[in-house]
Amino acid sequence: MSLVVHEGRAALVAATADRLVALLAELVEARGRATVALTGGSVGIELLAALVDCEVDWSRVHVTWSDERFVAADSPDRNARQAREALLDRVPIPAGNVHELPAAGSASLDEAAAAATAMLAELGTVDLTLLGMGPDAHVASLFPGLPGVAQPGTGVIAVRDSPKPPPERLSFTVGAIGASDRVWLVVAGADKAEAVALARSGASPDAAPAAAAHGRVETLWLLDDEAAALLEQDGR
Numbered sequence: 075m076s077l078v079v080h081e082g083r084a085a086l087v088a089a090t091a092d093r094l095v096a097l098l099a100e101l102v103e104a105r106g107r108a109t110v111a112l113t114g115g116s117v118g119i120e121l122l123a124a125l126v127d128c129e130v131d132w133s134r135v136h137v138t139w140s141d142e143r144f145v146a147a148d149s150p151d152r153n154a155r156q157a158r159e160a161l162l163d164r165v166p167i168p169a170g171n172v173h174e175l176p177a178a179g180s181a182s183l184d185e186a187a188a189a190a191t192a193m194l195a196e197l198g199t200v201d202l203t204l205l206g207m208g209p210d211a212h213v214a215s216l217f218p219g220l221p222g223v224a225q226p227g228t229g230v231i232a233v234r235d236s237p238k239p240p241p242e243r244l245s246f247t248v249g250a251i252g253a254s255d256r257v258w259l260v261v262a263g264a265d266k267a268e269a270v271a272l273a274r275s276g277a278s279p280d281a282a283p284a285a286a287a288h289g290r291v292e293t294l295w296l297l298d299d300e301a302a303a304l305l306e307q308d309g310r
């Protein structure tokens with residue numbers, strides 16, 4: 075479990091964008107394709123906005139989401155809409171490479187979770203899952219004390235009663251996150267410092283879902299100095 079700390083949120087976002095561009099180039103060169111699960115949250119969206127002018131072969135990049143708010147397709151709360159506005163509508167990514175989780179409207183939350191699970195299975199290995207983390211140590215829409223964090227499988231689950239609005243969501247399971255080759259947790263701000271320390275201290279996933287987020291080949295915490303403030307220097 076590696077850790078990189080940057081001085082300030084802007085530096086974290088810029089350096090993570092550079093790291094992501096380099097990874098995408100490496101994956102496209104090696105395999106002709108890269109698959110990334112994006113995250114919602116303000117840091118995740120700032121990261122996407124930072125990619126707009128970067129050199130990426132978008133025709134080779136596929137994206138999906140590690141979680142989604144179960145709201146109408148055009149709702150401003152929707153992670154996919156925010157990602158489209160920040161990045162996807164501004165770069166030449168083919169529509170067929172954007173694998174959104176279902177929106178509310180045509181199907182129930184449980185049907186949407188089943189459809190998203192099938193879509194994820196068809197997509198194949200996710201090279202990188204990006205995650206933000208809440209001050210309660212939630213990742214994707216896996217919240218402390220809710221049943222989602224203990225749900226088995228490598229698919230997408232229905233989440234009800236999310237303490238962060240909106241209450242209905244779709245989320246990767248812990249197993250789906252763990253089936254990704256790489257997991258990057260991108261976290262900024264003093265309000266996250268306690269949760270970062272808790273998640274990295276071996277807390278139970280029920281108390282700190284972020285503690286259960288591990289990639290198959292890489293788990294990388296990318297923090298600003300405020301989010302890292304409560305870590306022991308040798309824990310860095």
Ligand SMILES: O=C(O)[C@H](O)[C@@H](O)[C@H](O)[C@H](O)COP(=O)(O)O
Pocket residue numbers: 113114115116117118141142143153205206207208209212213214215238
């Ligand atoms: O749907 C969501 O709300 C996000 O996916 C969520 O998990 C987010 O990533 C964290 O809450 C961090 O959010 P910030 O980057 O805004 O702190």
